Amino acid sequence: MISMREVLETNDMIEKENLDVRTITLGISLTDCIDPDVKTLCEKIRSKIRKTARDLVRVGNDIELEFGIPIVNKRISVTPIGLIGASACRTPEDFAEIAKTMDRTAEEIGVNFIGGYSAIVSKGMTAADRLLIRSIPQALSQTGRVMSSINTGSSQTGINMDAVRLMGDIILETARATADRDSIGCTKLVILCNAPDDNPFMAGAFHGVSETDAVINVGVSGPGVMRTALEKVRGESFEVLCETIKRTAAKVTRVGQLVAKEASKRLGVPFGIVDLSLAPTPAIGDSVADVLHEIGVEYAGAPGTTAALALLNDQVKQGGVMAADYVGGLSGAFIPVSEDQGMIDSVNAGALTMEKLEAMTCVCSVGLDMIAIPGDTKATTIAGILADEMAIGMINQKTTAVRVIPVAGKGVGDNAEFGGLLGHAPIMPVNTFDCSAFVNRGGRIPRPIHSFKN
Amino acid sequence: MKRAIITVVGHDTVGIIAKVCTYLAGQQINILDISQTIVNGYFNMMMIADVSKAAKQFAEVSADLEALGEDIGVMIRIQREDIFDSMHRI
Numbered sequence: 440m441i442s443m444r445e446v447l448e449t450n451d452m453i454e455k456e457n458l459d460v461r462t463i464t465l466g467i468s469l470t471d472c473i474d475p476d477v478k479t480l481c482e483k484i485r486s487k488i489r490k491t492a493r494d495l496v497r498v499g500n501d502i503e504l505e506f507g508i509p510i511v512n513k514r515i516s517v518t519p520i521g522l523i524g525a526s527a528c529r530t531p532e533d534f535a536e537i538a539k540t541m542d543r544t545a546e547e548i549g550v551n552f553i554g555g556y557s558a559i560v561s562k563g564m565t566a567a568d569r570l571l572i573r574s575i576p577q578a579l580s581q582t583g584r585v586m587s588s589i590n591t592g593s594s595q596t597g598i599n600m601d602a603v604r605l606m607g608d609i610i611l612e613t614a615r616a617t618a619d620r621d622s623i624g625c626t627k628l629v630i631l632c633n634a635p636d637d638n639p640f641m642a643g644a645f646h647g648v649s650e651t652d653a654v655i656n657v658g659v660s661g662p663g664v665m666r667t668a669l670e671k672v673r674g675e676s677f678e679v680l681c682e683t684i685k686r687t688a689a690k691v692t693r694v695g696q697l698v699a700k701e702a703s704k705r706l707g708v709p710f711g712i713v714d715l716s717l718a719p720t721p722a723i724g725d726s727v728a729d730v731l732h733e734i735g736v737e738y739a740g741a742p743g744t745t746a747a748l749a750l751l752n753d754q755v756k757q758g759g760v761m762a763a764d765y766v767g768g769l770s771g772a773f774i775p776v777s778e779d780q781g782m783i784d785s786v787n788a789g790a791l792t793m794e795k796l797e798a799m800t801c802v803c804s805v806g807l808d809m810i811a812i813p814g815d816t817k818a819t820t821i822a823g824i825l826a827d828e829m830a831i832g833m834i835n836q837k838t839t840a841v842r843v844i845p846v847a848g849k850g851v852g853d854n855a856e857f858g859g860l861l862g863h864a865p866i867m868p869v870n871t872f873d874c875s876a877f878v879n880r881g882g883r884i885p886r887p888i889h890s891f892k893n
Numbered sequence: 894m895k896r897a898i899i900t901v902v903g904h905d906t907v908g909i910i911a912k913v914c915t916y917l918a919g920q921q922i923n924i925l926d927i928s929q930t931i932v933n934g935y936f937n938m939m940m941i942a943d944v945s946k947a948a949k950q951f952a953e954v955s956a957d958l959e960a961l962g963e964d965i966g967v968m969i970r971i972q973r974e975d976i977f978d979s980m981h982r983i
Contacts, residue, residue, distance in 0.1 A: 441974065443928050443939045445981045446898055450970075505951050507972035690980045697979040762983075 450507070457663035457725040458691065459509040460698045461718045463499050464554075464639035465708065466646035466654040467491045469518040473526055480527045481540040488515060488544045488553075491653050491708075496549040498705045502698055510698065511660075512860075514552050515545060516644035521558030525567035531574035538578035538585045545584040552627075554644030556587040559634070562596040562883065564605075572602070575609050579624035580616035586642040592632035592829040594836045597886040603829060604878050606630050607822030611845055614814065618847035621855040625844040626777075626809065630825050632832030632839045637712050638768040643805075643840060654711035655703045656768060659695035660718045661687070663725045665751075669733040680734065681754045688715060688758030696763040714768030715759030716804060717751070719779035721862035727751075727772050728781025739774075739782055739799075740791030748772060749802035769838055771804025777844075777857060777864035778809050786865050793824075793867055801831055806840035811855040811864040814847040816871075821845065823874035826884075834887055895945040896925070896974040899958065903967025905936040913940070913969065916961055920954060921946045936967065941974065 452458035472483035492515055499513040517523070520537055528534045538556055545553040556578060558568040575587050589606055592598035610625055617624035629642040636647020639656035646654070668687040672679050695713040703710035719727045728739040734747040752771040760766055774796065776782045785791040793810070800806045806828050812821075825841050832839030846855040849866055856863045899917075901909060910927070917924060922942050929938040947954055955971050962969035 440926065440941065441898065441977045441981065443930065443937065446900060446939050446977055447937065449977055449980050450900060501952070504955060505973050506976040507970055508976060693979040694976060697975055701975075 452664045453508060456667045457720070457722060458661050458694070459511050460657060460695055461660040461716070462512040462514050462639050462658045463495070463510055463698065463702050464514045464516055464644055464656045464658065465492050465495050465706070466516045466637070466650055466656060466711065468646055468650065468652045469523045473523055475526050477527045477533045477536055480524065481536055484523070484537065485540055485544045488517070489548065492548050492550070494706055498702055501705070502701050506697070508694055508698065512551055514550050514554065514639070514641065514644065515548070516639070516646045517541070517553065517555035518646050518648065519555060519557040519559055521565070521568040521571040522648070524571065525565060528567060528570055531570050531577065534571045534574035535578045535581065538574070538582050541585050542582035550584070552584050552586050552641045554586040554588065554641050555646060556585050557589065557645040559590045560599050560602045561590050561593040562599055564599070564602055572605060572609055575628060576612040576616040576624065579613050579627050585627065586644065587628045588631055588634065588643045588645060590631045590634040591825070592833050594633055594833050594889070595886060598632070598826065598829045598833055598884040600826065600878065600880065600882055600884055603825045604822045606825055607818040607878065610821050610843065611818050614845045614847050621849070621857060622814070622844050622846045623857050623861070626842065626857050626861050629840050629842040632829040633837060635768055635838060639714050640716065640718065640769055642842060650711070651709060653708045655699055655706065655708050656711040656714065657695050657699035657702070658714040658716055658718060658768065659691050660716065661691040662717045662719050662727050662730050664691055665717060666724070666730045666733050669730065673733070681750065684751060684754035685758030688755040689762040692759035692762035710764070712765045712767030713759070713763040715755055715763070715766055715770040716768070717755060717772040719773060719775065720860055721778055721780055723780060726779045726781035727774055728779055728785055732781065738788050738790035739785040740795045744795065745798050745802060748774070748799050752802055752804055769804045773805060773808060774799055774803045775809035777811065777855070777862040778860065783863070783865060786867060793869060797827060800828060800839055801835060805838055806832070808840065808842050809844070809862070809864060810842070811844045811846050811866045812869045813850045813866055814845050815850065816845045816869050817875070819873070819875035819878050820869060820871065822878040824869070826878060830884070894943050897942050897944045897971050898974050898977060899940040899942055899969065899971045901936065901938040901962070901967050901969050903936055903962070903965070904934070905931060906966065909936060909965055909967060910938065912961060912965060916957065917942060920948045922954070
């Protein structure tokens with residue numbers, strides 16, 4: 440029988456340590472909506488999403504109340520729109536119409552974000568993919584809930600440098616199109632390498648073509664829970680540290696698994712995966728940087744940070760894998776800057792630079808995330824940052840991503856305010872030495888060798 | 894059997910258990926186990942209850958208990974037992 444100590448431990452995690460289920464994301468296939476007419480396509484998309492997701496928010500709220508665990512976000516991901524719109528869209532404006540339909544439908548259903556305004560172009564871009572990418576600045580400036588992701592590389596295909604170069608321009612154009620709101624459009628645009636098909640977290644969520652008609656994926660959280668657990672083992676050996684991380688990750692994951700199964704049962708939609716992520720928010724105490732501090736570095740970015748993060752990321756997976764039926768998505772520790780007060784403090788203290796963040800992305804769960812950079816950064820420089828990050832993912836067979844915000848009209852020393860879960864960020868300096876001769880070459884970086892490692 | 898955990902946390906005062914039990918009896922909710930402790934002057938009580946014959950929906954019971962807690966000056970919550978089982982039992 441459950442003991443009082445166990446009950447109090449769980450409820451303390453929820454009440455004092457920000458334990459929550461970060462998102463229930465319903466993945467919906469739109470392949471059966473494909474139509475040569477844009478208007479009909481948009482109607483079909485709206486109808487399919489409404490039909491599949493009509494009970495999502497209610498079920499999420501019911502589970503929240505019955506189990507007493509906050510479920511912060513209920514979200515939707517759809518099949519990459521680059522595929523779905525291919526037969527209908529002739530112009531970027533046509534694609535933007537789909538984005539507006541997604542936005543309106545998300546609002547009707549009551550979800551805060553809808554992911555999948557995406558294209559998978561890791562080897563080549565179709566004409567439709569190109570149009571979708573061209574439409575991103577207008578799509579993200581004219582909608583509030585739509586999330587966009589472009590997969591420009593993979594360990595199987597290499598890196599599509601034409602797409603990387605193009606995304607350098609698109610990120611800047613998106614920043615300018617939303618200049619009046621600190622370039623918030625770029626917070627909804629991520630460029631990935633090895634993007635998973637079953638990621639429940641935004642901005643990179645889309646419903647992959649390997650998936651069934653609809654699926655429930657759940658993202659857990661818990662940096663605050665982890666930090667509190669680690670406070671109790673200060674000064675202990677790595678063995679004790681790792682064991683504590685694993686035990687804590689397992690507990691957090693079990694809650695995610697329960698919620699995922701329950702949501703799946705009540706919605707009549709198959710359970711996909713639990714994403715075992717330490718996902719921070721700007722709330723005090725809900726910080727991955729604070730966990731790194733507790734592991735033993737003064738600030739995130741100090742020497743030792745990459746090792747501490749590597750250990751954390753891996754032990755979270757080791758603890759979580761056994762606690763869930765299926766795991767997937769991004770799983771590990773996220774290191775966004777604007778969404779993590781500890782990371783912001785580290786930047787402001789001068790401890791954390793872009794270069795150190797890049798090193799950390801070799802071992803974290805995703806990549807360079809929610810980093811505000813000067814608005815006058817060149818498109819080729821952004822493309823260079825993208826290329827570096829894609830290369831790390833490709834060679835190391837991990838998911839990497841870039842979500843940078845070149846904040847229009849602002850420079851180093853200024854702050855960008857995005858509000859809510861997206862947080863705020865100090866603008867970080869970027870290495871301004873030129874890489875245009877590199878990124879302008881055109882073509883692809885070939886797929887890597889998978890043996891012969893050193 | 895659908896089991897729920899009811900927790901009561903707050904300053905100790907006369908009649909907390911009586912009031913909670915009276916409410917539960919009225920709802921046909923059977924109490925299977927009660928434990929309580931006082932930590933730093935704070936009253937902590939946990940009940941394991943069978944809610945399968947409850948007269949009202951879970952959400953209503955939850956809202957009633959919250960309101961009752963406000964009357965007494967303590968925090969009362971009810972949660973399905975599964976969350977604790979999931980977290981603490983493999």
